[in-house]
Amino acid sequence: MASTCTPLTLPVLPLDDEVVLPGMVVPLDLSDSEVRAAVEAAQAAARSQPGKPRVLLVPRIDGTYANTGVLGTVEQVGRLADGDPGALIRGRGRVRIGAGTTGPGAALWVEGTSVDESVPEPSPSSQLRSNRGDLYPGHVAELVKEYKALATAWLRKRGAWQVVDRVQAIDDVSALADNSGYSPFLTTDQKVELLETADPVARLKLATQQLRDHLAEQDVAEAIAKDVQEGVDKQQREFLLRRQLEAVRKELRELNGEQEGEESDDYRTRVEAADLPEKVREAALKEVDKLERSSDQSPEGSWIRTWLDTVLEMPWNERTEDAYDIQGAQAVLDAEHSGLEDVKERITEYLAVRKRRTDRGLGVVGGRRGGAVLALVGPPGVGKTSLGESVAHAMGRKFVRVALGGVRDEAEIRGHRRTYVGALPGRIVRAIKEAGSMNPVVLLDEIDKVGSDFRGDPAAALLEVLDPAQNHTFRDHYLEVELDLSDVVFLATANVLEAIPEALADRMEIVRLDGYTEDEKVVIARDHLLPRQLERAGLDKDEVAIDEGALRKLAGEYTREAGVRNLERSIARLLRKVAAQHELGERELPFTVRDEDLRDLIGRPHHVPESAQDPAERRTSVPGVATGLAVTGAGGDVLYVEASLADPETGAAGLTLTGQLGDVMKESAQIALSFLRSRGAELELPVGDLKDRGVHIHFPAGAVPKDGPSAGVTMTTALASLLSGRLVRTDVAMTGEVSLTGRVLPIGGVKQKLLAAHRAGVTTVIIPKRNEPDLDDVPAEVLDKLDVHAVTDVRQVLELALAPATADAAPEVPVAA
């Protein structure tokens, strides 16, 4: 094997951040002083020796020379493409650098030794190890093949076809490896590594590895670039389409003669122009950003638009000035409602306290039992809603009514989350929007009819709305921005106090409206209902009048209710009739309706008092029927209890109860029966009859559910009447719970029951002794007409209620089928 390690002394041509490998031909700039010095030194030396001028090309990295350089010959000196003086240098072979000297000229001269770069000869037998020890010649061929393949692949990618052939033509291992010197992707360090690897096979291996790594990197980079490009393309396409859409819209606007920005969709301008609290504006602008990014048809876009509409419609900074003139308020209440003195007094007190607290900057009364909310409780048609409206008039505020009957879903109060299809804000937010001010009077109507089920508890949401400690930052799920409800006046109405969820009732100040007496109804009808209905019927008050007798008859016989709603309807019907008759030329005006005209105009009365009925027609005309008093959602009412004994031969034994009775009522029937079984003998009743015979107790109006213990005395009386054969007095009605020993225990709703008894034409009422103080609440005109007996024992009840036994009212005990 030839080894030519010739010592050389050459001028150094430093290459900054550049590497020239043997075989490469490079142009170098002679305007660089070091390059020029080296070339000139080489040219000078060449004059005294044969051959081309020779330089030593040495890479210099960060000012430090590499250990190996390349012998280069100056092929040509002339001009570079940019016109600067340049030299074309060809790399010839590796030179190991030795000591430096100063030679002739400005250049640095070094001594070096040329490196042997020959490749071992292929061995005759592939099995034989070569003298290189680690590689077989067969592997070298493989390596050459792999390098060429990789290089070709890379060159093809770059479209450098001419170079492909040149590379394919190189057979020398060393030259092939050094060809990598042209690779633009190699770093200077990588090229220096190639330069310093003298062993050609090891160098080719290194070059192959570098090429392979680069190709792999390139694949990854290409994949990423492709993804990025696709994304960019889509964005660009969308952007272009959007611009086109905008242009089309603009054209359309111009076509329709609209001005720029007039489009209702211009939410940004609207939000910026609207009078919104800062936080709300921020939230709204965020949504506008989202809207602008979303496409026109996307469902999200339409949600955002609906939301923005809602936010823009809210009266964020609107409020009405309060008219806290208490005398004026009282005058408004008096003008709009007759009677109800105590209720109006409570409302006036409420307004006065509110005014004083506001004057002193204390805010509304807070905390539990704070009474911040007035609840008007009473039967339908007694004016709860219209009183709420009057409160708003009296305070000079807007009025809105929120109907809560049948609300079972918490979202009804607090709104649906926006992600729901068809989501809406809750009723409170809608009410504020409707009111158009942030401080209206909000009437929560029928708060006792709020239910709860799997959809959450609306009562809990209402608690938050009504709690002054929390309601200044009320958050509706839909609106998602805080709403200050602290300045809203909340009022509530309910028919039945007990049905109001307890936690809510706890926060309210209850004001009861129990219903009106006949006299009160007449006054209300004359002063309020009649004038309003005259107007509705298009009649003048000088044209038609209804005299007091007729009004009384309407209240007493045509309607039977705690409130005045049906009374108002009857008046409306009456007036329509008169108006029609007048138009048909059948009636002269002016006309005053008297009680005797009613039958002609609106037919016969629906409610004739029991006492006015033919004795044989009366409910109590047979033994076993007693008149009780009860309170229902519609106010007080009379109710008849019927009892019968089954035939000992055919009827089943035991107690049968009908008429949709609740558990408490069923138990009080058992008690009545047990009492008679144990004490009946003392009362001289034939209790033997109760022994083997089935007992049936029925409450007519069977479709209406009933409950409570207050019918105890009535059931006992009905059974005693049945056993004794003595009739119950028609003019007597009763109420009271009975204990097993016969004591009469107190009950609720005395006022409503007495009003009902009076309405029904009853004259004697039996109540428990312990309810006597409640009589203070009953209007005097009603008490005057009633003979009220307060009793402690059921024996007193029987004495008062049962008519004396007469021969003809003989005990023909009715028998149930």
Ligand SMILES: Nc1ncnc2c1ncn2[C@@H]1O[C@H](COP(=O)(O)OP(=O)(O)OP(=O)(O)O)[C@@H](O)[C@H]1O
């Ligand atoms: N004291 C009164 N003075 C004048 N008008 C009255 C009075 N009480 C009731 N009214 C009138 O009777 C009508 C029925 O009253 P309203 O609708 O307020 O009853 P309500 O108690 O709210 O009933 P509901 O429980 O069914 O809502 C109204 O037109 C109201 O103006």
